[in-house]
Structures are given as structure tokens and as C-alpha cells.
Amino acid sequence: MVNSITEKEFTLFRKFIYEYAGIDLSPAKQTMVGSRLSKRVNYYQLDNYRQYYDLVMGNDNPQELQMLVNILTTNETYFFREPKHFDYLRDNVLKGWSGGPFRIWSAASSSGEEAYSLAMLLADTLSHRPWEIIGSDLSTKVLTKATKGVYMMDRLDLLDEKYLKKYCQKGVRSQEGTLRVVDSLRKHTRFGQVNLMKPLPASIGMFDVIFLRNVLIYFDNETKKSVVERVVSKLKPGGLFFISHSETLNRVTDMVKMVQPSIYIKND
Secondary structure, three states, rough: OOOOOOOHHHHHHHHHHHHHHHHOHHHHHHHHHHHHHHHHHHOOOOOOHHHHHHHHOOOOOOHHHHHHHHHHOOOOOOOOOOOHHHHHHHHHHHHOOOOEEEEEEEOOOOHHHHHHHHHHHHHHHOOOOOEEEEEOOOOOHHHHHHHOOEEEEHOOOOOOHHHHHHEEEEOOOOOOOEEEEOHHOOEEEEEEEEOOOOOHHHHHEEEEEEOOOHHHHOOOOOHHHHHHHHHOOEEEEEEEOOOEEEEEOOOOOEEEEEEEEEEEOOOO
């Protein structure tokens, strides 16, 4: 078994994930990072974390580099998290929608619960009018889970019973205790890897609504500004931008103005 990660070793990984993903790990995360990485250090039978860092940073290890990114990015989410956002979207936007195809970007979609929560809302409110949801994340591990659309039943505390019956299939036999999002939602919901620290792909298009929740808390002010303005550039004028209730855009950008705390509208 490898010894505990040293402060010097932790600094190497902390610097990497900041430069790669904009995530600013606090010194308090040192033990957590060491615990998460210890399995990879032991897998390669290395003596210390510095050897693993050198292995990952080698030019011939793109798969292990992605593994490191997957390990260091936090992915805690569940269906209809912060439900007031979904209520606002339904009551103030979707019910009166008369425009063209409605597009939402779940810009830090993790394992897909947010994107599928939005899909349920759109399917239920827009009826047969066209809509599309794009979910993106940096971690390939969570994107694979999101694409499959299979979840444990214990993630459903805030999922309305009518949505559960209408849009989810309960697993049986070996799949008991799980649910699968129905195909009619999944065909409108696509997932792909996007690094919000880098130029966004033109192919992603423009959106009526963007959710970027529980992400900005990991960024310093400079990174927060660059990420928000990069993401908001894909929002149509008058489109809505949702962040977490624990976050704020105060003095971050003038590209949007606050509608109410955690909900912003893009300037025309």
C-alpha cells in the first residue's frame, strides 16, 4: 500500500486540475485526493504519488489522463435538484412558449439526472412541440452513465410520482432496484464531453436556456468570469441562465442581468 500523499505531491495534482479544468482544490482536499488516487497508484504498483503523476503526464497515456480527470472531478447530483428552478422554467417559460424548437444545455450534466429532469419537464409541458437537450461534462465516466440512462431507485427523493410512472421503467430480476429513462426522452437528450475552460465547439449551437449549477463554487473569480462568458455566448438574447442557489454572478459579468437570485437573463 502506498503512503499518504504529501503536500508537494498534492500540489502537483492541484495545479494540473486547475489548469486543465479550472477547478481550484482547497488544501483541505489533500486527504480526499490521496484516497481517490491511491487505487491507481496501487494498480500500477508504484511507490508514491509522484511516480503516478509522471506516468499520467507522459505523452503516451491519454486514457490514464482521462482517468485522472474523472477521479478529480466531483459528480454529486440527483433528479430535480433545487426544484424551484424547474418550477420557474415551467411556469414562466414553457407554458407560454410559442417559438421554434426549444433547446436546453445542461452544461455540467454529471451522470445525467439534471438533463433527464429537464427532459421530463419539457415532454410534459411542451407536448408535441419540438425540443432538445444537450448534456455535457468533463468526465467520460459520468457521461457513459448518462447515455445509458439507468439509475438506482434511491436517487428519486424529488422525482414526482407521475414522472416516475410516465417516463421511467423499473428494473426487474437482476435489474431490480434500478430504473431506466424511457427511449422517448432519451432520443431527445444527447450527451458529449465539453471542457468549459476551452473554446466551445461551434456544432453545439445556440440555446434558449442554459443550466450551469454547482460548478462555479469550484472556480476562482478570474476562471468564473471566463467560463460564464464562454457559456453565455451560446445563449440566445433573452435566454435564461440558471446557476445554483449557493452561487452568484455578482460582479462576474455584464452579459446577463438577474431576474431573481440564481436566475439570469441574457441582455439583448
